[in-house]
Amino acid sequence: MDKSLYAARRLTSGIFLTLSFLASLIGLGALALILWTLIQQGSAVLDTSLITEMTPPPGEKGGMLNAIAGSAIMVGLAMAIGTPLGILAGTYLAEFGYHTRLATVVRFINDILVSAPSIVVGLFVYELIVATTGHFSAFSGAVALAIIVIPVVVRTTEDMLTLVPNQLREAAAALGSPRWHIVRKVSYRAAQAGMITGVLLALARISGETAPLLFTALNNQFWSTDLNAPMASLPVMIFQFAVSPYKDWQQLAWAAALLITVTVLLLSIVARLLGGKRASP
Amino acid sequence: MGMMEDRYRGIARAARQNAFFSALTLLSAISVLVVLGGVIATLGVGAAPAFQTFGFDFFITEKWNPVTERFGALAPIYGTVVTSGIALMLAVPIGIGIGVFLTETCPLSLRRPIGTAVELLAGIPSIIYGMWGLFVLAPVVQAHIAPTLIDVFGPIPLLSQVFGPPGYGVSVLTGSLILSIMIIPFISSITRDVFETVPAVLKESAYGLGCTTWEVVWNVVLPYTRVGVMGGVMLALGRALGETMAITFVIGNAHHINASILQPGTTISAAIANEFTEAVGDLYTSSLVALGLILFLITFTVLAAARLMLLRLQNLQGG
Numbered sequence: 001m002d003k004s005l006y007a008a009r010r011l012t013s014g015i016f017l018t019l020s021f022l023a024s025l026i027g028l029g030a031l032a033l034i035l036w037t038l039i040q041q042g043s044a045v046l047d048t049s050l051i052t053e054m055t056p057p058p059g060e061k062g063g064m065l066n067a068i069a070g071s072a073i074m075v076g077l078a079m080a081i082g083t084p085l086g087i088l089a090g091t092y093l094a095e096f097g098y099h100t101r102l103a104t105v106v107r108f109i110n111d112i113l114v115s116a117p118s119i120v121v122g123l124f125v126y127e128l129i130v131a132t133t134g135h136f137s138a139f140s141g142a143v144a145l146a147i148i149v150i151p152v153v154v155r156t157t158e159d160m161l162t163l164v165p166n167q168l169r170e171a172a173a174a175l176g177s178p179r180w181h182i183v184r185k186v187s188y189r190a191a192q193a194g195m196i197t198g199v200l201l202a203l204a205r206i207s208g209e210t211a212p213l214l215f216t217a218l219n220n221q222f223w224s225t226d227l228n229a230p231m232a233s234l235p236v237m238i239f240q241f242a243v244s245p246y247k248d249w250q251q252l253a254w255a256a257a258l259l260i261t262v263t264v265l266l267l268s269i270v271a272r273l274l275g276g277k278r279a280s281p
Numbered sequence: 282m283g284m285m286e287d288r289y290r291g292i293a294r295a296a297r298q299n300a301f302f303s304a305l306t307l308l309s310a311i312s313v314l315v316v317l318g319g320v321i322a323t324l325g326v327g328a329a330p331a332f333q334t335f336g337f338d339f340f341i342t343e344k345w346n347p348v349t350e351r352f353g354a355l356a357p358i359y360g361t362v363v364t365s366g367i368a369l370m371l372a373v374p375i376g377i378g379i380g381v382f383l384t385e386t387c388p389l390s391l392r393r394p395i396g397t398a399v400e401l402l403a404g405i406p407s408i409i410y411g412m413w414g415l416f417v418l419a420p421v422v423q424a425h426i427a428p429t430l431i432d433v434f435g436p437i438p439l440l441s442q443v444f445g446p447p448g449y450g451v452s453v454l455t456g457s458l459i460l461s462i463m464i465i466p467f468i469s470s471i472t473r474d475v476f477e478t479v480p481a482v483l484k485e486s487a488y489g490l491g492c493t494t495w496e497v498v499w500n501v502v503l504p505y506t507r508v509g510v511m512g513g514v515m516l517a518l519g520r521a522l523g524e525t526m527a528i529t530f531v532i533g534n535a536h537h538i539n540a541s542i543l544q545p546g547t548t549i550s551a552a553i554a555n556e557f558t559e560a561v562g563d564l565y566t567s568s569l570v571a572l573g574l575i576l577f578l579i580t581f582t583v584l585a586a587a588r589l590m591l592l593r594l595q596n597l598q599g600g
Contacts, residue, residue, distance in 0.1 A: 005470075013493035017386050023378025027399040027469065030462045034405065034413050088309035096303045097310065106310045111318050113586045115516065116577065117523025119319060123573040127323040139460070147316055154313060178295040178300035197316045209407020211525040215557050235408050239526065242412045257409050268404040272397065
């Protein structure tokens with residue numbers, strides 16, 4: 001009697017633990033399946049022409065140099081705008097205004113903005129810049145991406161700065177250093193690796209962002225470095241090419257998808273290794 | 282005397298620089314609030330014509346007709362809620378299962394690699410999910426998943442409507458499946474993190490009473506971490522509601538409310554992504570912006586609730 005009850009409990013436990021193991025297999029399997037499809041489909045068309053030629057009209061051979069360059073320009077500009085703002089705001093939260101009510105509110109709102117739908121950011125920048133200037137532009141695309149960068153950098157900067165032991169700050173203060181000096185020479189130094197992790201995570205995040213670019217930077221079939229004109233980007237190119245009925249466009253889309261995914265995953269892995277601890281997704 | 286003056290000047294300069302730097306950080310912090318205010322204000326202004334024209338009917342009208350300029354948000358709102366709901370139903374057990382596996386049964390040396398691998402799912406850009414969903418998952422849904430569901434649920438009265446006539450793989454179900462894969466890592470990583478906060482003493486006492494591993498998880502770990510797990514689930518829900526590109530590829534952009542999840546539908550984000558650049562006329566554009574505002578307010582509420590739950594947990598632990 002007792003024994004059979006115990007056996008039943010053991011069995012239940014075994015069943016549920018097996019299920020939890022299967023759940024992990026599903027997660028890992030999904031990752032493997034997606035990566036396998038990307039490698040299989042994308043590597044079939046990997047070719048140096050991808051990085052030397054422009055996006056072709058349907059039916060012709062070509063590459064995606066203009067999309068790669070466009071992505072690099074807009075992502076670079078977005079990082080240049082978003083990183084300093086994010087680091088400064090994070091510094092305020094961790095160093096200058098830690099206990100203020102403003103910091104509590106900013107922290108809360110920032111945590112929400114980290115997960116806010118990126119398409120809404122696209123709409124916002126459309127209304128703010130595209131609608132007022134009357135045309136789509138690479139600059140507005142970069143601004144949209146920068147808005148996505150800021151909360152990510154704020155979050156990690158604050159987290160990493162709060163990990164810096166206060167004794168370090170006190171020691172520097174005892175030597176007569178002014179506050180901003182302490183922040184730059186002590187806190188930033190100590191939190192450097194973690195802060196770079198945050199920047200890399202933000203970079204990884206916006207490298208694949210599509211929705212905010214759809215109606216800001218739009219797309220461009222040709223080479224363009226004009227910030228005031230529509231500009232091609234890898235994600236928007238994938239969107240356009242993948243849903244097209246043309247086989248060679250679809251293949252280019254797969255190649256671009258492989259390129260983006262490898263870049264993004266490498267960035268997140270490097271960020272993790274640098275950060276030393278798990279950074280939340 | 283000169284040396285003292287130099288020193289005073291130095292101190293005064295340091296104070297000025299200090300004030301400048303701290304003001305700079307304050308302004309940057311405020312910019313976060315400005316972004317939030319800016320989003321709500323500009324979308325509000327952009328959406329005003331649609332709300333003025335349609336009033337409350339905007340929320341309860343299914344019709345979406347660019348030709349006659351009649352717009353209603355009901356179908357996209359419905360699609361957003363249904364896809365996210367199904368995605369949660371699938372992703373919550375799987376995500377929590379992964380959390381249990383990683384904290385209870387997984388060999389120590391494998392915990393980090395497996396945890397990292399699952400979290401990498403969150404790093405894959407959503408456009409990649411969309412493309413994969415369209416070319417790989419949708420055909421599987423059409424050829425295998427949908428027929429199986431129809432076979433199983435077809436004879437049951439009400440469910441035969443939900444798993445109604447077979448479609449072409451581009452469907453609400455396909456969108457939900459893609460969404461569920463995307464949000465698994467959010468649930469699993471938060472679940473694992475909160476599971477790890479359970480004091481070993483609690484678990485050990487339960488084991489000491491003779492509990493099996495599952496009984497410890499179910500009766501000790503889960504009740505202890507309930508708020509945190511709920512927070513993780515809400516966070517995942519917030520992500521699912523706003524997800525755009527992955528859904529846009531596979532849902533079919535049909536502005537109908539269809540009882541069957543095997544048929545095409547639309548979501549707020551998919552409607553905006555598909556139609557915004559082609560929208561002709563102020564009312565059309567304004568209606569799409571209104572959809573965006575609704576989406577933002579819904580996700581804002583859900584994410585705020587998630588954060589409050591996670592904050593409460595943090596405070597409970599005095600962390």
